[in-house]
Amino acid sequence: xxxxxxxxxxxxxxxxxxxxxxxxxxxxxxxxxxxxxxxxxxxxxxxxxxxxxxxxxxxxxxxxxxxxxxxxxxxxxxxxxxxxxxxxxxxxxxxxxxxxxxxxxxxxxxxxxxxxxxxxxxxxxxxxxxxxxxxxxxxxxxxxxxxxxxxxxxxxxxxxxxxxxxxxxxxxxxxxxxxxxxxxxxxxxxxxxxxxxxxxxxxxxxxxxxxxxxxxxxxxxxxxxxxxxxxxxxxxxxxxxxxxxxxxxxxxxxxxxxxxxxxxxxxxxxxxxxxxxxxxxxxxxxxxxxxxxxxxxxxxxxxxxxxxxxxxxxxxxxxxxxxxxxxxxxxxxxxxxxxxxxxxxxxxxxxxxxxxxxxxxxxxxxxxxxxxxxxxxxxxxxxxxxxxxxxxxxxxxxxxxxxxxxxxxxxxxxxxxxxxxxxxxxxxxxxxxxxx
Amino acid sequence: xxxxxxxxxxxxxxxxxxxxxxxxxxxxxxxxxxxxxxxxxxxxxxxxxxxxxxxxxxxxxxxxxxxxxxxxxxxxxxxxxxxxxxxxxxxxxxxxxxxxxxxxxxxxxxxxxxxxxxxxxxxxxxxxxxxxxxxxxxxxxxxxxxxxxxxxxxxxxxxxxxxxxxxxxxxxxxxxxxxxxxxxxxxxxxxxxxxxxxxxxxxxxxxxxxxxxxxxxxxxxxxxxxxxxxxxxxxxxxxxxxxxxxxxxxxxxxxxxxxxxxxxxxxxxxxxxxxxxxxxxxxxxxxxxxxxxxxxxxxxxxxxxxxxxxxxxxxxxxxxxxxxxxxxxxxxxxxxxxxxxxxxxxxxxxxxxxxxxxxxxxxxxxxxxxxxxxxxxxxxxxxxxxxxxxxxxxxxxxxxxxxxxxxxxxxxxxxxxxxxxxxxxxxxxxxxxxxx
Numbered sequence: 099x100x101x102x103x104x105x106x107x108x109x110x111x112x113x114x115x116x117x118x119x120x121x122x123x124x125x126x127x128x129x130x131x132x133x134x135x136x137x138x139x140x141x142x143x144x145x146x147x148x149x150x151x152x153x154x155x156x157x158x159x160x161x162x163x164x165x166x167x168x169x170x171x172x173x174x175x176x177x178x179x180x181x182x183x184x185x186x187x188x189x190x191x192x193x194x195x196x197x198x199x200x201x202x203x204x205x206x207x208x209x210x211x212x213x214x215x216x217x218x219x220x221x222x223x224x225x226x227x228x229x230x231x232x233x234x235x236x237x238x239x240x241x242x243x244x245x246x247x248x249x250x251x252x253x254x255x256x257x258x259x260x261x262x263x264x265x266x267x268x269x270x271x272x273x274x275x276x277x278x279x280x281x282x283x284x285x286x287x288x289x290x291x292x293x294x295x296x297x298x299x300x301x302x303x304x305x306x307x308x309x310x311x312x313x314x315x316x317x318x319x320x321x322x323x324x325x326x327x328x329x330x331x332x333x334x335x336x337x338x339x340x341x342x343x344x345x346x347x348x349x350x351x352x353x354x355x356x357x358x359x360x361x362x363x364x365x366x367x368x369x370x371x372x373x374x375x376x377x378x379x380x381x382x383x384x385x386x387x388x389x390x391x392x393x394x395x396x397x398x399x400x401x402x403x404x405x406x407x408x409x410x411x412x413x414x415x416x417x418x419x420x421x422x423x424x425x426x427x428x429x430x431x432x433x434x435x436x437x438x439x440x441x442x443x444x445x446x447x448x449x450x451x452x453x454x455x456x457x458x459x460x461x462x463x464x465x466x467x468x469x470x471x472x473x474x475x476x477x478x479x480x481x482x483x484x485x486x487x488x489x490x491x492x493x494x495x496x497x498x499x500x501x502x503x504x505x506x507x508x509x510x511x512x513x514x515x516x517x518x519x520x521x522x523x524x525x526x527x528x529x530x531x532x533x534x
Numbered sequence: 535x536x537x538x539x540x541x542x543x544x545x546x547x548x549x550x551x552x553x554x555x556x557x558x559x560x561x562x563x564x565x566x567x568x569x570x571x572x573x574x575x576x577x578x579x580x581x582x583x584x585x586x587x588x589x590x591x592x593x594x595x596x597x598x599x600x601x602x603x604x605x606x607x608x609x610x611x612x613x614x615x616x617x618x619x620x621x622x623x624x625x626x627x628x629x630x631x632x633x634x635x636x637x638x639x640x641x642x643x644x645x646x647x648x649x650x651x652x653x654x655x656x657x658x659x660x661x662x663x664x665x666x667x668x669x670x671x672x673x674x675x676x677x678x679x680x681x682x683x684x685x686x687x688x689x690x691x692x693x694x695x696x697x698x699x700x701x702x703x704x705x706x707x708x709x710x711x712x713x714x715x716x717x718x719x720x721x722x723x724x725x726x727x728x729x730x731x732x733x734x735x736x737x738x739x740x741x742x743x744x745x746x747x748x749x750x751x752x753x754x755x756x757x758x759x760x761x762x763x764x765x766x767x768x769x770x771x772x773x774x775x776x777x778x779x780x781x782x783x784x785x786x787x788x789x790x791x792x793x794x795x796x797x798x799x800x801x802x803x804x805x806x807x808x809x810x811x812x813x814x815x816x817x818x819x820x821x822x823x824x825x826x827x828x829x830x831x832x833x834x835x836x837x838x839x840x841x842x843x844x845x846x847x848x849x850x851x852x853x854x855x856x857x858x859x860x861x862x863x864x865x866x867x868x869x870x871x872x873x874x875x876x877x878x879x880x881x882x883x884x885x886x887x888x889x890x891x892x893x894x895x896x897x898x899x900x901x902x903x904x905x906x907x908x909x910x911x912x913x914x915x916x917x918x919x920x921x922x923x924x925x926x927x928x929x930x931x932x933x934x935x936x937x938x939x940x941x942x943x944x945x946x947x948x949x950x951x952x953x954x955x956x957x958x959x960x961x962x963x964x965x966x967x968x969x970x
Contacts (some may be wrong), residue, residue: 100845102845102847102848103661103845103846104846105587105588105590105621105622105625105626105846106584106587106626107579107583107622107626108580108582108584108608111577111580111582112580113578113580113623114577114578115627116575116576116577116631117638119575119577119578121577122578135907135908135909136903136910137878137884137909137911137928138906139552139555139556139880140552140555140556141552141555141881142549142555142558142559143543143549144543144544144548145545145656146601146644146655147544148542150539151539151541151542151757154539165582165603165610167604168603169601169602169647172544179758185541186541186543187549188539190542190543191551194551195552196924196927196928198912200910201552202667208582219582220580220581220582230914231950233914235892235913236914237896238913240896241896241911241913244900248903273810294544297870302943310545324752347956355892355893355896357552358672358893358897359896359899359900360904362898409538410538410541412540425621426761444573444574444575445573447853448573454651456673456791457791460673460677460791460794460795464680464794464795466728466795467571467572467684468796470571471571471572472570472571472572472573473571473572474572474636475573475677475694477634477674477677478634478670478671479671479672480670488632489645492632502629506896
């Protein structure tokens, strides 16, 4: 026997217990099915890519966090998101793809961040993007809001809000006011409004730009009311700028189509303060909040970008996409007891033998499996109490008990593990029972 | 605009077109569902692990092929199989798990082999294992043969053979003959019987061990007949060795239960020459062949091992498992035109507008999605011929066409893209049509 090593999963890497994994997989499956119901095509790009290709546009934090290494002469890296691999894919296989190219990808990405509670170095992203060849209708932006709505509804939520904005409105505003070079600072201050209130925002802005322009910005971020009232208020503002006008027109169209897609008025709202970073998004932006758990932050974000492939190609490929960070979301939901990982099982039923006679157990299991029922059998020789304890730990709802009596009379006994109730019936009759 | 980099997927990394990916995912899903129907629990361990933990028992080829790198002070590696992570998992979470622990894991593993046609550096393995705490009934070995049978049946195959053997028979034979120290060489020679025939095998074996012992081995590997005839012939051989006897008893029990599990006699067979490597498996071993494509090699292999966790723990944890190398299998099946990736689509139907009126399209799509139909909409302003070409490329079976007439009369026109047939009906009536 060689020396033994104490096994340990690396810090910052999520590894779930089976009951947790079952629920995690159900959520992943629900997201997948929601994405597919809109016709998004599956992709599964490699986790390892050429480091120089992955880092074509990256810098700063990304460079520091990336897992990069050599194998032979190759300079390799693990993907840190699913967007860069998509840009690579679309450029590499452009001739074979049809546009608009609608794809989803659900997979692990890697960022060597400092491990913190609920922050993972390996985590699942669930992305969808729609990529146009040269142009892409703004109706797609509305459809994505509808995908977010359907996905969270299917995940079992109803009290959530999809916040939308359009970056052209912010850009147009700053350009129209002639304060474009102060955008970064202005957005940083605006972003604090919930925390510090409008008075302090005003004061901080006045340190950056002239007071009359601060007034306009304060008026802008103070716009309240229904979605229609907000659009009306925007249209009344005296900003003479083409991008501003485009932004309002786009936002109006998106709101109109979100309604046509039957997203309830309660589940989406224009939020003029959302920007989502500075250099990437260029049109519609989304953030999604669970209203009772606003502290979790946005659970699904994204937006429209002018050109997915600019680092790889001269072709212009506008796109719009959203992403759900599933690993982090799963952690937050379980950690806050919003969802429960208890009572999760794969098998519908566990078959156990009273007297270690496994032939009948195998026959019963085979028959039920033929009828689409998920069946596990306990083939180990142990006392009946231990077999029931095993069933308990597996969280199976039902146990089929086979003893001498049952075999003699050609019946099975079904025990409901929740209520303790027992019933004896024929194998054939049990099929319908288990199927519901 | 920064300098552009030509994007390129690394050699040896599988990256599929959407139509291929759809089929790949269907196969993966089928395997998953087959595994779950036996109650196997899902696991999803990290792809990155501590290098020293992953390599606890490795050596030789594994060390050379592994992707190993440093990040900060950590010595990390990408998993090269799913068995070592399972051993780690079972040891680390022993107290929280129930045994026998039945788990499946479907995930990517990494081996920096020389790139060859159909050999990948990143590939999917689809594994199941049953791990016992101290002991594990041999009936589980039969159940795994039944899982293999069901999985390949569900994948659409029927003409395949699961070959089984028991390593104790081989070990007992060599031990009984007193040629245990020549096992490696004997197995290497036996393995060539299909290629070089029994005469040359005899000749080569005579270079290793005494002629009378070669006779016994030749008699052994020449055993033919039905499964029952083979067991009978084994029982008649005059090998006085405890392990040999155990092996025959185990094999008999496994065959008996494979039948109880309703695996047809045509789909499994005792093959006394299968060994599957030297130091790992200790009991039942499996290989699976598609009979018409025997040249593909084994498409599903595995076996029983005495102790999963010997490098991590003093506890004895016997197990039995099988693995499907899905990426390689998918390549082989498509490359040999055994399965076709054509006509694969996600959306059931594409909705297009004759005159770029997207409101009705969005309404129709929303209604159908509410009824469980997968619907894509083409929202781009382009000529109708281009819209149909897009539908063609997506392989959708049906297109819903909405023109002025349809909207006025509150109907939809459905075009069957295979036959060209067109029908006009109400949206409500179309639901049943699409649902079948």
